[in-house]
Amino acid sequence: MRTTRRACALALLAVAGLVLALCLLPTGAVAEVVAGAGIDAADGTADITAAEGVAVAEAATAGDEATTPAATSEGEVATEDVSAETASGGSGTVQIQYDEKTEIHYVPDPESASGRIILYCMNNQSHWPHTTPSISNVPSYIEGYLTPQKFKSQADYDACMDKLLAILYAGYPYNGMNMYTVVDSTTGISADAFNALLNPPSWIRSDFPDSIGDTVFSYSDYPDNTANLNKLSQFVADELFNYYFTGATTPSGHTSAEIRATPFYQAAVAMAYATDNETPLKLWDRNHSDADTVTESEAYNATQYAIWAVLGDYGIENNSLTSKSGEVTQKALAVKLLNYATADQVLRAEPDAGNVKITGDSQFVYDPEYGVWKTGTLSVTEGKNYYGTYTLTLPSGVSAHKPDGTPITKVTAGTSFFLASTTKPTATDMEITASDTLTWLQEYRQYSPHPETYTASDGKNFQHMIGAVIKQKPVSATLRLAPANEGSLTVSKSVVGETNSTTAFTFTVTLGDTNINGTYGDMSFTNGVAKVTLKAGESAKAEHLPAGTTYTVAETSNADYASTATGTSGAIAKDATATAAFTNTRLYKxxxxxxxxxxxxxxxxxxxxxxxxxxxxxxxxxxxxxxTGGSVSGSGATAPADGKIAFGADGTGSVTLTAGQQVTIAGIPSGTTYTVEETASTATDAPLYDATYNGSSKPASGALSADATVAVNNAIKEGSLSVTKHVKGEVGSTREFTFTVELGGSGAHLSGTYGEMTFDDGTATFTLKDGETKTASALPAGATYKVIEESNGDYVTSSENAEGTIAKGKTAQATFTNTRGAVTLPLSGQAGFGVTYAIGLGALAAAAAWTHIRHHAAEKGGDGRD
Incomplete structure (x- = not known):
């Protein structure tokens, strides 16, 4: 099914093959244009069979040269001999060299830091300047290409060259602005993250109602949900033909560039053109890179795309990409280079070591997080546009760390770090040095084919190339380090009025220096604050605190104790121990x-x-x-808010609770007597309850020699209601009769199933046949009830106890009797005016007529037989 979908998409895009003959994109770029345009290619030609569109294949074959590196007939990368391309092309000319391992073009240059100038192509629709299986007659190159005459104005020329300069300096391989980090491999996108991309913006849903509309797409659609995959393929094709080629805008006014810039479009491409060997996730990863962490290949590729985008924005010939092209916006690092790399950030002069300094707090203090001594926060400052990554040279036994404790040996300017020593630093001549070799750009170079009109065997021109001459200079800075003084702090706890106390008490130690973090002896600090838990007779000591540090110690309030203390605030003295002593007196709850x-x-x-x-x-x-408010274990009730209970002159106070709630009254002196009794509810519609206190029916009382608990339980008084149906006047009645029970008072809002009746807001509806009974059990005593039978014209209804009140432990019995009406057919159990009934009426009429005739005959003296 995937092959069919792909074939359909390719057939739709046959006409596009002539336009999108892949334009000599580098490795990886072909797949992006293919994904955007719906054409597969391995060597710059459309991979379409004759059945799928011969015209496209022919047009593409006549188009641009192979991508880098060229593909063999078996689809493998063809290796090339670099030495074959290094020969001079003549006086004043150079031959562009190509490293097949890294797929990078360059020219040797002894003045550059790396001994060569990395080159980038300037025309994405032209041939690469190295030999391939199909192109062997590559030209020599001379310096020069872009001039003001190629631009609308001198200002445009200057702006373009400044942007290219900034991209060469900030991009691969120099990374002169430290915009990214090169890694061996990157983590691919997850299915969950990809699913988030497949949610289109509302304007795409409305602009593409047939293919997108309200459809919900997911990565799980791949590979078998052909309906959804075909919709995504249709969406990509519609965008290509209706907007990309035509330049038209969508009904909501969005351009092709805006459509292609959306994450949804890019995810749709990955879904529409995934294969068995390349899942949508792999296709996405191949076409997208992180802006901060990239592989070497991704960095080179992003730099190339940024250069193409700049030249395309200024309309330089043989360029089909711009900064708004989907192929460009999919590359995060390329977008970052375009948005943030500017010429005023490029270091254009030799750096001065005097502009590099180490600043910050160089005083060592003990750091309990590592169990070492550390300095305060340090950082390196540098001159404008230096962008150094400085190697730190440290005294023996000293190491450098990020603020989170991660060890480092290098640091960039403005980044905070600290130093740590495994032994207490005592020497006064220790120092730290930061050094780096800074990169600066002397000039950029452009190279053009020589002669300019040099073409390949297929008649197409070759790339122009651009690179930069980069130089380097070592710089360093030094800072003297200083040792630290320290002292200690002890917190102690004692308890009176209680024997063998096991209660734990919490203390908060707050230091005046919020930069103190980690474990100091018995205390662990976070931003200068430590929590300490002590029992009676225990103490905790914070060691190695910087001398002069101020402190306060506060005990967390405990309603069970009254507290007094000494030495709760002060300053740490050198080689001395400060003490904060706390004494607690027992109270009860x-x-x-x-x-x-x-x-x-x-x-x-x-x-x-x-x-x-x-x-x-x-x-x-x-x-x-x-x-304090709480809830009974397992009740799931919401705890009441903490508060206060006021006791009057008679020693009486009150608190209101709902089911499952509890409160704990604290601070009651030892020996206090208490009584607890529930106040009866005065609400007329409230349920009736039987209250018990710790299981007894009598109010609770006692004297406090320990914490006490009074558990008050209210058991609702319950009764039942039965409804019975009888039918008279017919045999074997199967008729169902509908009843409604309406509860009032404490049952007015009753909901749920009670025995055989289900109530909703105090009302239950059910049916009964002759002789049946339904009973509602566990109803609240005191609730009123009313039983109503639905009217039925075929019966005469009578009832007993249809209204009443539910009594505790009793069952109210409501009985309804239905007697069959006079027009009911005998023994049938059915009602109606049928044939039999009509015959009966006819017989009655005939009898009446006979009587009348005889009476009339008697008046005339006859016998009535006339």
Missing amino acids: LTLSKTVSGQAADASQPFTLKVTLKDANGTPLSGEYDY
């Missing part, structure tokens, strides 16, 4: 919890608990006590 049981229980109903406190002498306790 009273926890009140509420649970509710019964199917009809209302989890949101509030219950008020009255609490009375008196001291050991019977004197009422007054004032406010803090409480």
Whole structure:
């Protein structure tokens, strides 16, 4: 099915083959144009069979030369002898050399830092300047190409050359602005990330209703969801023919460049042109690169595309790409070079070592994160456009680290770092040196085929090339380092009024220096703050703190204890230990919890608990006590907010809870007596409950010699309702009768299934036949009920106990009796005016007529037989 889809797409694009004959793109670029235009190629010619479009194949074969490197007939990369291309092309000429391993063009240049000038082609529609299996007559080259005469104005010429200069300096291989990092390989896109790309913007959905519309696309469509894959192929083809070739805009006003710049279009291309050997993810990875981390090949490729885009923007001949082309916008590093590399960032003069310095805090202090001594934050400063990566030379036993602790040996200007020593630094003559060899650009070079009109055997011209002469100079800077002073801090805890206390107390130690991080003895600091947990008789000591550092120590409030302290703030003294001592006196807690049981229980109903406190002498306790909100284990209830409970002069206060909630009242003195009793609800429609206190029906009471808990449970009072149906006047009735039960009072909003009835907001509807009964169980006692039977003209209905109130432990019985109406056919169990009924009426009419005739005959003296 994928082959069919591909063949259809290629057939649609046959006409496009003449225009998109692949224009001599380098390796990797062919696949991008192929993906954008719907043509496969390995050597610059359209890979289309005769059945798929002979005209396209012929036009492409007559088009541009092979991509770099050229492909053999077996599809393998053809190797070439570099030495065969190094011979001089004559006086004042050079031969462009080609490294088949890296696929890079260059010319030797002893003045450049690398001994050669890396070259880039300037015309993406022309031949490469090296031999291939089909092109052997490559030209010699001379310097020169672009002149102001090729531009609309001198200003355009200057701007173009400045941009090319910046790209050569910032791009591969010099990376003069440190815009990227070269790695051996990069991580490919994930399926989840690719799926995010397959969600088109709303304007694409509306502009392409037939192919895109409301369809949801996913990477899982590959390879078997041909319907969705065909839609994506149609979308790519529609864009090519309707907008790319014509230059028209979509109904919403978007251009082809804007369509191709969307991640969705690029993902659609990968889906539409994936194969068995190359999945959409692999195709995407091949056509896209990161802007920050790239392989050497990706860096070279991105630089090439950026150069093409600049020349295309200025209309230089034999260039089909611009900065808005989809093939360019798919390369993140190329876009980065185009957007951010500017000529004013290029170092054009020999760097001065006096412009490089190391600045920052060079004082060593102990760093517990590594268990070493470290300096403050350091950084390297440098002259404008230096862009150095500086190698650090350090004293023995000293290492350099990023702020996150990662070891480093090199650093760029402006990047923070610190130094660490495995032993306490005591020497006063230690220093650090930062050095690098800086890159600067002396000039750029352009090369043109010689003669300019030199063409290949197919009549096409060769590339113009551009590169830069790069030089380097070593620079360095030095900074003297200083050792540090230190002291310690101890925090201690004692508890009175409690024997063998096991309670843990939390302390916060805050230092005046927020740069202190890591473990110092018994304390671990984050931005100068440490949390310490101590029990009675324990202490914790922070060692190696910088002398002069200020501190404060605060204990986290604990409602079970009253706290006093000494030495809670001060400054660390050299070679001394500061002490903060805390003493806690025991208090107690009273926890009140509420649970509710019964199917009809209302989890949101509030219950008020009255609490009375008196001291050991019977004197009422007054004032406010803090409480913390909580929930009964396993209840899933939302905890009430923390707050205060106010006790009046009589020692009484109250708190309101709903099912599953609890509060813990803290700070109650030892020996305090308490009573807890629930206040009865005055709401007329509230359910009725039986309350218990820790399992007893009596209010809870006791004296506090430890933390206490009063668990109040409310069991809803329950009853039942049964509805029974009887039918009279017919035999074997199977008629179903519809009933509605409406609950009021505490059952007005009842929902759920209760026994054999299901209620929704206090109402249940069901059907019964003759002799059937349905019972609703576990209904709240006190709820009113009303049972209504749906009217039926065929029956006369009577009822008993159709209305009433649910009583605890009892079942209300509502009985309905339906008697068959007079027009019901005997024994049939059916109603209606049928044939039998008509015959009966006829018989009655005949009898009446007979009686009338006889009566009339008697008046005349006859016997009535007339």
